[in-house]
Structure formats: structure tokens, C-alpha cells
Amino acid sequence: MKLISFAIPCYNSAAYMEHCIKTLLTGGSDIEIIIVDDGSKKDSTAQIADAYAKKYPDVIKAVHQENGGHGEAVNTGLKNAEGQFFKVVDSDDWVSIPDLKNVLDVLRRLSAENRLNGSELPDMFIANYVYDKVYVSHKKVIRYTGYLPENRIFTWDEAKPMPVGKYILMHSVIYRTEVLRESGLQLPKHTFYVDNIYVTAPLPYVKKLYYMNADLYHYYIGREDQSVNETVMKSRIDQQLRVNKIMVDDLARENPENPNVWRYMRNYLDIITNVSGLLCVLIGTEEAMQKKDELWEYIRNRDDKVYKSLYNGFIATAFRTAMRFPSPANVKIVKTVYGIARKIYGFN
Numbered sequence: 001m002k003l004i005s006f007a008i009p010c011y012n013s014a015a016y017m018e019h020c021i022k023t024l025l026t027g028g029s030d031i032e033i034i035i036v037d038d039g040s041k042k043d044s045t046a047q048i049a050d051a052y053a054k055k056y057p058d059v060i061k062a063v064h065q066e067n068g069g070h071g072e073a074v075n076t077g078l079k080n081a082e083g084q085f086f087k088v089v090d091s092d093d094w095v096s097i098p099d100l101k102n103v104l105d106v107l108r109r110l111s112a113e114n115r116l117n118g119s120e121l122p123d124m125f126i127a128n129y130v131y132d133k134v135y136v137s138h139k140k141v142i143r144y145t146g147y148l149p150e151n152r153i154f155t156w157d158e159a160k161p162m163p164v165g166k167y168i169l170m171h172s173v174i175y176r177t178e179v180l181r182e183s184g185l186q187l188p189k190h191t192f193y194v195d196n197i198y199v200t201a202p203l204p205y206v207k208k209l210y211y212m213n214a215d216l217y218h219y220y221i222g223r224e225d226q227s228v229n230e231t232v233m234k235s236r237i238d239q240q241l242r243v244n245k246i247m248v249d250d251l252a253r254e255n256p257e258n259p260n261v262w263r264y265m266r267n268y269l270d271i272i273t274n275v276s277g278l279l280c281v282l283i284g285t286e287e288a289m290q291k292k293d294e295l296w297e298y299i300r301n302r303d304d305k306v307y308k309s310l311y312n313g314f315i316a317t318a319f320r321t322a323m324r325f326p327s328p329a330n331v332k333i334v335k336t337v338y339g340i341a342r343k344i345y346g347f348n
Contacts, residue, residue, distance in 0.1 A: 031083070084121075123207055153209070194243060
């Protein structure tokens, strides 16, 4: 068994995918890289994937599929994964080579201890990520120090509540592969922003966690066609709302027994719901405002507990007040919500 499988979803990614692949290749022979060509047509993505698979047959797999979107590419990567752990690295992102070595050394040690004496493996391994925003010299690093115990396995009961705007994102996480499979994770096709589902839906199945203060993942922000470009996000509001509703369904269905897991999933859903509302407000049409109201109605009909918790939350209450009474103070509240959304999605 490989130590870890890295899945790289690629769609017309020829211009930047090689940098991503090369940083991962430094991990050595006990890693696996699964390049998922998601029906690329406009460039040489497929040929690049095949060339790397031919050159590194013991490390790289090239998988080609009809276009299904980012979520379906992640599904395919998971389906083909043979590693003990699993991580998604988007084709325009990359990993820090020194931090990758350090993270893999820890995973190797944990895996060896598990084989030798049956010690527990983490279901989720967490590291930092870097907002690598184009034209910005100072790169912002998202760390979890002070909220998560470091350099040891811990449980949800030991994790401290995180402030609004700080969340564990797809960039942060490495899952134990079997946890993803046990959770039944299946991301929707032809839908952007599924990383929010990926990072929350399996949480009720995550019992043991490990946090390492390493700046592993570099999240690139700057392409005009990027899904987190604000104009693009507004044009894809229906996909944002679809993801939002799936997250509502996940929390209502799983209703995690551990209160910290429920609270974390609820808090994450809270900000995603307000991002959805904010985008509808930014669009500003009557249709968009109706979609915002329909989202709240969907939540109310799906689960009353979730609805009351979200609707009466501080952010939602402040957001509604600001929309109703656009005084300078209330406009400031909306701008604060917008700032939080930028931190999570990395708007450019």
C-alpha cells in the first residue's frame, strides 16, 4: 500500500499542472499521484498526464474521463486511490517541498507505529495553507495554532472553537482514505465549490485528528477564469446554492453526536449560507433576492433545529438587519461579512 494518494483534478490545465506535479514528485516512491484529466479538449492536458505516467509508472497514474467537473474528478481520484491517506491538490496549486518532506515523515512514522503496535492512525491530518495571491508579496498563512493541539493525535473534545473566518478547508486536510469511503462521500457532478462538501461531510466519521504547524499547501489566486473570481462566483450562484443545500442535508442527516462536531459543521454552514446570501445581494436582481429567500425556506423545511440555529445566529441577524436598514453601521456589517467571505474563498 502506498502511504498517500494525491489526486490532481485537471481541466485544460496544461499551462500550470506540471509545477504542481513536480512539487509532489519530491515525495518519493511511497506516494501515489493520480492525475485526473476531466475531459480536457482545448490543450495538451491529457498528453502531459500520459507523459508523466509513462515516465514515473510506479508513482503516477493518468486517468481520463468525460467532463464531470471538479467534484467528479475528486470522486475518480478517490476511487482509484491505493494510499493509506488521501489529499486533493488542485492543478494550479502546489505544495512546499520542505514541508511536504516533513509531513510525509510524520505520516510514515504514524503508519509504522500502527503496523508495529497497533497504535491509532489519525482520520484527519491537518496542516497550514498559504494564500499565494498574484502580485501580493506578503503571502497570508492560515494556521491553527492555539485552537488545535500540535504534533499528536487528539479528539474533537480537545479542539477549541475557532473564530468566525477560520475554518479547516480542503487545502488544509489529508484524510485517511478509508474514512472518506466509509462516509460514502460522493461529490456532485458539474458543480463548483464542492470543496466545502468535501471538507465537512466526512467529519462525523472523523474521530482522531492530528495537526502539524507546517505551511504545506500553496493556494494560488489570480487567474481571471478562476472559480473564486468574484464575477465568476456571481455567475455561478446556482452552483453555490446547490452546494449550500447539500451541506444543510448533510448536517440534518448525520446530526453528529459529538457536540463539537455538530457545532463546527453548523458554524461552517453558517458562513457558507451567508456567503450565498451576500452573493445574491451583490447580484442585486429580483430573481437573485428570491433565490436567497428560497434558500432560507429550504433550510426551514429541511431541519427546524438547523434553521433556528442559523437564522438566529449573530451573522445572519446582523446581515438581515443591514439589508433592511442600510445605515453606515449596518453597511459596515455587510462589509465585514464580505471580508470573511474573501478570507474563505480567496476572492480575486
